[in-house]
Amino acid sequence: MEKKNLAVLGSTGSVGTQTLEVVACFPDRFTVSVLTAGRNAELLIQQALQFRPKLVVLSDEQAYLKVKEALVGTDVQVACGEEALVDAVQLDEIDIVLTAIVGSAGLKPTIAAIKKGKDIALANKETLVVAGELITKLVDEYKVRLLPVDSEHSAIFQCLPGEENNPIEKIILTASGGPFRGKSRADLERVTKAQALKHPNWSMGAKITIDSASLMNKGLEVIEAKWLFDLDVDQIEVVIHPQSIIHSLVQFQDGSLKAQMGLPDMKLPIQYALTYPDRLQNEFPRFNFLNYPNLTFETPDVQTFRNLDLAFQALREGGNRACVLNAANEIVVASFLKDELSFLGMSDIIEETMCQVEQKEKLEFEDYLHYDAESRRVARSLIERRYKL
Template identity: 45%
Template sequence: MMKLYLLGATGSIGEQTLDIVRTSNGKFSVETIAANKSIDKVKRIIEEFNPKFVSVGLEEAMKDLMKVYPNIEFGYGVEGLIKAATYGETGEDLVVNAVVGSAGLAPTYYAIKKGRNIALANKETLVIGGDLIRPMLKEYNVTLIPIDSEHSAIMQCMNGEDKKTVENIIITASGGSFRDKTRSELKGVTVESALYHPNWTMGAKITIDSATMMNKGLEVIEAHHLFDVSYDKIKTVLHKESIIHSLVEYNDTSMIAHLGNPDMRVPISYAINYPSRVPFKGKPLNLIEVGSLHFEELSFTRFPMLDYAYRAGRKGNIFPCVLNAANEAAVSLFLNGKITFLQIEEIVVECLNRYKDEVKLSLDSILDTDNLVKDYVLSTYS
């Protein structure tokens, strides 16, 4: 039986992971869960899956849960999140990191030191900490399997191929909530309209990132670290149907594409069952019903956040962290009605221009920079 340590259990990816566990015929046991504020969901998960350790965001919520479930061990905050990733002994273990934002880096870091394999949905782990995490995977002999549909697709398209023959990685983008709007039409768009995604069901933060195209920019940086490919060989293309999840072009001009209906349970299942491919009772892709597929250029003029991500990625060092932190803080402000949609872009580019120094990368220096940039944005624009 595979032991799962599920971080972000009450979010979209966490809930869909539990859907896979329910239909696995006892292949997985949920050893620990970590969540933030959705305590009613936490209670339902506890009662169904009986985890040994549970972490939540706040101490008060933890104390309330301890009264209801005296036989379960609890934690809270950052320390609780790390303990949820490292709890118990090593063995047939897999950490599923579905935490949103930079908070996902530390539990990944310590889970790797524990020797646990990682199924990663937290893209920020590699965006802000890729240069730190990559050598650790080799040092501790840990496998990292991406859950993002795009990176899962790339991995599958590269299976069995010589990486030296890869000419380009092509990441597809749905275009998000405002893909058919011009720049001028983005003035004054509401939070509610931004949270409507035409293809995918996702959490609030990632849905806004999809609308600004920062989500795709973060995926470009993540792909650079996952597949050790230069930024010049990572392309993006608008593909509104979300049927082709990514493509890999080889040096003989051939392309291998990964196709499927937009359902995150498919890449989740692939990640937690890796290297096996197991049956999944989802809706199969019917090419006749699809009929045709369309592709368009992703313009940096229309989606400047994508440009900012390439710039930060190429600069490396601490700059992807600055990019991500500024974006996290700005998205939070937008969701809370403090700034407009287009101000997200303005804040991100201001922070990238404001921050000049490189640092010696470590877990502490990355997290310190993350906090520094967020504090600046929140104090300046709140």
């Protein structure tokens, strides 16, 4: 079996570190050529010394200087900045790029990697939310594989082999409901970031954890699913499943439902994306039904958690709407994490940004960058005005 050579973008984050755990389990299957981080110099140095990539890239200048100094005398090259990241994914020896950067910062390197013929293991859902139409067009044009890492999309992907001639009737994305499931709008008036950061089932980075609490994560996943599986918006349903054991389901035209199940552990979807179509033996903990006698399901409360409807609206409207939604969401989450904005205020600002930023069909690459920047500016100024910052 030939070894696959990886670039791991965002290797210091939650998905990135779990990816390296998977890689370390299969030394005969993987080598690592590129690791990238934002500002976590200490962890990147440790990873570089363990995995000996050809190149590491950081986005933060201070962190870059630290890493460069620490790796003097090794054969690991160190680079810094957005351009270096875009160059790094294009190295000839890379087979597959695992994108675990958070936010729309993942867009440029992902496009560069596709254009260089690299397969993509996609955790960075924001890339597909922002520019799903462009990305799927490029994936077809450059004949690369777009392998889902996100647990729900991996679940759907795992239900599809053998069904190539059977159209999907619909998919059902499961959502945990987050830490505030069952709460009313009145309850949510004063929730804190510490409460929002306590996901009931998954240990993840801060941004996606807030998105899970606000149901925006599921909204982004609805848009991600549309592009990954070429679905109409009416073929995508969301159901709350608080135990996060059924990771999602596919319904075929005869009414049969296929589901993928397992413990909430990202290492399995990461491994599947990296070894697809093979399933390699591992020692990860196994699910036991007897420990989960009650698997339950509820309808999402979209009156309280408005983000899910805003995402469906963006998907129905098409064009630049999902890009605007995503950019506004990135701004409000950052603001909520700085205690500038209330939990419920996040949806208000996203909705107002969607009203204020013009609608645009048929986008080129530069248009995505333009509307991303413009929506960030609008969302930021709405927050500043409303909260008198």
